[in-house]
Amino acid sequence: MKSEHITGVAASPGIAIAKAFKFTNTEIRPTKTTITDTEKETDRFRAAVEQAKQDIEQIRQLTEQRLGAQKAEIFEAHIFLLMDPDLIDNTIDKISDEKINAEYALHEVASLVIGMLQEMDNEMLRERAADVKDVTGRVIAYLTGKPYATLTGISEETIIVANDLTPSDTAQLDLNYIRGFITEIGSRTSHSAIMARSLELPAVVGTESLLNRVENGATIIMDATEGRIIIDPTNEELSEYEEKKRQYEERRAQLKLLAEQPSVSADGVHVELAANIGSVEDVAKVLENGADGIGLFRTEFIYMGRKNFPTEEEQVQIYKHVLSKLEGKRVVIRTLDIGGDKELDYLELPKESNPFLGLRALRLCLSREDIFRTQLRALLRASTEGKLNIMFPMIAVLSELREAKRILAEEKAKLLAEGVAVSEDIEVGMMIEIPAAALNADAFAKEVDFFSIGTNDLIQYTMAADRMNEAVAYLYQPYHPSILRLVQMVIKAAERAGKWSGMCGEMAGDQIAIPLLLGLGLNEFSMSASSILPAREQIGQLSQQDWKAIAEEALTLGTQEEVKQLVEQKLAR
Amino acid sequence: MISETFTIIHPQGFHARPTKIFVQAASQYPCKVNLIKGEKKINGKSSLSMLTLGLSAGDEVTLEVDGEREEEALKELGGLLTQIFEE
Numbered sequence: 001m002k003s004e005h006i007t008g009v010a011a012s013p014g015i016a017i018a019k020a021f022k023f024t025n026t027e028i029r030p031t032k033t034t035i036t037d038t039e040k041e042t043d044r045f046r047a048a049v050e051q052a053k054q055d056i057e058q059i060r061q062l063t064e065q066r067l068g069a070q071k072a073e074i075f076e077a078h079i080f081l082l083m084d085p086d087l088i089d090n091t092i093d094k095i096s097d098e099k100i101n102a103e104y105a106l107h108e109v110a111s112l113v114i115g116m117l118q119e120m121d122n123e124m125l126r127e128r129a130a131d132v133k134d135v136t137g138r139v140i141a142y143l144t145g146k147p148y149a150t151l152t153g154i155s156e157e158t159i160i161v162a163n164d165l166t167p168s169d170t171a172q173l174d175l176n177y178i179r180g181f182i183t184e185i186g187s188r189t190s191h192s193a194i195m196a197r198s199l200e201l202p203a204v205v206g207t208e209s210l211l212n213r214v215e216n217g218a219t220i221i222m223d224a225t226e227g228r229i230i231i232d233p234t235n236e237e238l239s240e241y242e243e244k245k246r247q248y249e250e251r252r253a254q255l256k257l258l259a260e261q262p263s264v265s266a267d268g269v270h271v272e273l274a275a276n277i278g279s280v281e282d283v284a285k286v287l288e289n290g291a292d293g294i295g296l297f298r299t300e301f302i303y304m305g306r307k308n309f310p311t312e313e314e315q316v317q318i319y320k321h322v323l324s325k326l327e328g329k330r331v332v333i334r335t336l337d338i339g340g341d342k343e344l345d346y347l348e349l350p351k352e353s354n355p356f357l358g359l360r361a362l363r364l365c366l367s368r369e370d371i372f373r374t375q376l377r378a379l380l381r382a383s384t385e386g387k388l389n390i391m392f393p394m395i396a397v398l399s400e401l402r403e404a405k406r407i408l409a410e411e412k413a414k415l416l417a418e419g420v421a422v423s424e425d426i427e428v429g430m431m432i433e434i435p436a437a438a439l440n441a442d443a444f445a446k447e448v449d450f451f452s453i454g455t456n457d458l459i460q461y462t463m464a465a466d467r468m469n470e471a472v473a474y475l476y477q478p479y480h481p482s483i484l485r486l487v488q489m490v491i492k493a494a495e496r497a498g499k500w501s502g503m504c505g506e507m508a509g510d511q512i513a514i515p516l517l518l519g520l521g522l523n524e525f526s527m528s529a530s531s532i533l534p535a536r537e538q539i540g541q542l543s544q545q546d547w548k549a550i551a552e553e554a555l556t557l558g559t560q561e562e563v564k565q566l567v568e569q570k571l572a573r
Numbered sequence: 574m575i576s577e578t579f580t581i582i583h584p585q586g587f588h589a590r591p592t593k594i595f596v597q598a599a600s601q602y603p604c605k606v607n608l609i610k611g612e613k614k615i616n617g618k619s620s621l622s623m624l625t626l627g628l629s630a631g632d633e634v635t636l637e638v639d640g641e642r643e644e645e646a647l648k649e650l651g652g653l654l655t656q657i658f659e660e
Contacts, residue, residue, distance in 0.1 A: 077593035
């Protein structure tokens with residue numbers, strides 16, 4: 001017999017092999033009946049609401065025990081929806097005005113709201129229709145005397161197959177038996193998906209016409225790392241995926257251990273493995289992956305997707321949130337880097353023929369001091385929440401750094417005079433993206449607390465090759481000896497001045513570059529959160545002493561290919 | 574009656590939980606609490622209505638309070654509109 005393959009959206013990673021359990025929780029469509037005693041009908045409605053409330057309260061308590069108070073809060077929100085004055089009053093008005101049965105009246109009121117929510121642009125808000133459906137569906141079930149289907153009472157290993165799962169369905173899944181779930185609708189942000197990730201339960205969503213193709217009890221392989229479903233697998237497929245599942249689980253356990261370990265080389269040199277973030281939402285991933293800090297917080301997102309500049313107050317909220325989440329670990333926040341390829345709708349910038357060589361980042365901030373000062377004040381005010389580092393982007397000459405530092409000092413003095421607390425341990429540093437700054441690193445090192453090398457721009461400016469231009473993409477050569485020499489210059493200048501050096505940009509998380517950078521003496525590597533654990537694993541196997549010599553050798557080579565070959569050859573040994 | 578306009582910064586927008594927190598706080602005040610986005614005006618003491626307002630990050634929303642303790646309400650509720658919530 002041939003197996004059947006279906007793909008969907010991987011919503012919570014993992015691999016599961018078990019028998020399918022088809023779960024149907026079809027929406028009850030109540031029929032309209034005319035009533036005479038509206039008071040009695042209203043009482044009946046209120047009683048059903050009360051019963052539903054007690055159910056949800058039980059689910060809330062269960063969730064609190066399993067996942068903690070914060071995850072359980074969604075069911076507090078459900079109780080709020082259920083007790084909503086608009087929902088209750090509109091239903092009761094409908095019962096008495098139209099003399100109709102409670103379940104029909106509630107269904108009408110709920111459908112209107114659900115319809116409105118489903119039309120929203122924002123996916124996160126659109127998904128809230130599921131919350132309203134879940135809550136009102138339970139009341140309607142009580143009113144019609146039909147049981148509200150639940151997934152409790154499953155007692156063998158199963159994969160749940162359903163059209164959709166409500167938040168309350170997911171919260172009640174018995175993890176002793178349930179190995180994963182697959183739904184026809186939903187997205188990565190639907191509540192069931194979020195819940196699955198906290199339960200570490202494999203989940204695939206958005207698999208169209210799934211229910212028609214699966215028999216109850218059929219064997220299913222679900223690979224929720226890739227969103228693949230295999231129904232009635234062949235023996236070969238079964239053994240292949242049993243092996244894959246074993247490997248996946250072993251690897252996950254390994255990485256989990258690594259998340260708690262320090263970042264230290266085989267010969268005992270400590271480095272800092274930090275994460276790059278672009279928004280508040282990215283912080284969760286930083287913590288999950290055991291980062292030693294945040295090495296680059298791009299603040300552009302705060303300014304994008306809105307109609308006006310963010311106020312000082314709004315920015316304080318955002319910076320404070322990130323600093324407090326990192327609990328004293330270093331957070332490097334880069335001041336606004338706009339211009340170049342990044343524009344703001346509400347900031348009219350003159351057209352430039354060479355935007356990447358034009359008025360961008362700090363250059364722009366120094367010409368629009370009002371914008372710059374607002375951000376600096378917000379950073380200073382937030383600084384008491386954690387370990388803040390402020391970093392200026394796109395500096396070419398010393399006068400720019402001095403000007404930025406002068407404005408920062410002025411704002412700090414103003415705040416102190418106003419009686420506002422500002423941390424005394426803020427480190428101030430700069431990015432090295434322009435070759436001129438790298439060449440003059442010794443002079444800069446005396447006036448900053450740290451450097452962070454921004455490789456994407458440094459490569460583009462060194463090679464004089466636009467990184468957006470496909471035709472010259474071959475010039476994007478991170479391991480080229482000329483790039484490595486600039487990097488070495490910066491690291492050595494920092495060392496000589498007793499400062500620390502870091503790197504943010506793709507190169508810092510690259511498995512070929514990491515050994516060389518370690519050998520050159522880089523202190524901090526900042527990368528996307530998902531690269532941190534593999535990087536920590538790799539560094540644990542490298543000796544800085546050995547790589548110091550290899551990096552020196554690499555600098556004497558003539559091409560990127562030769563450098564790459566050398567590293568690969570040394571890594572393979 | 575007093576009012577003020579705020580920009581939503583919570584990245585996920587006002588979904589069920591932030592809405593609950595706002596409505597819970599709004600319900601503590603005797604004054605009327607309305608939220609206005611574009612043409613739409615809703616009762617800030619109803620989670621359902623607030624959900625249908627669809628507040629996403631970057632949206633501007635006007636908070637209008639009218640009656641007893643309105644100044645206190647504007648301060649506290651305005652703070653909630655510009656808060657980042659735990660996810």
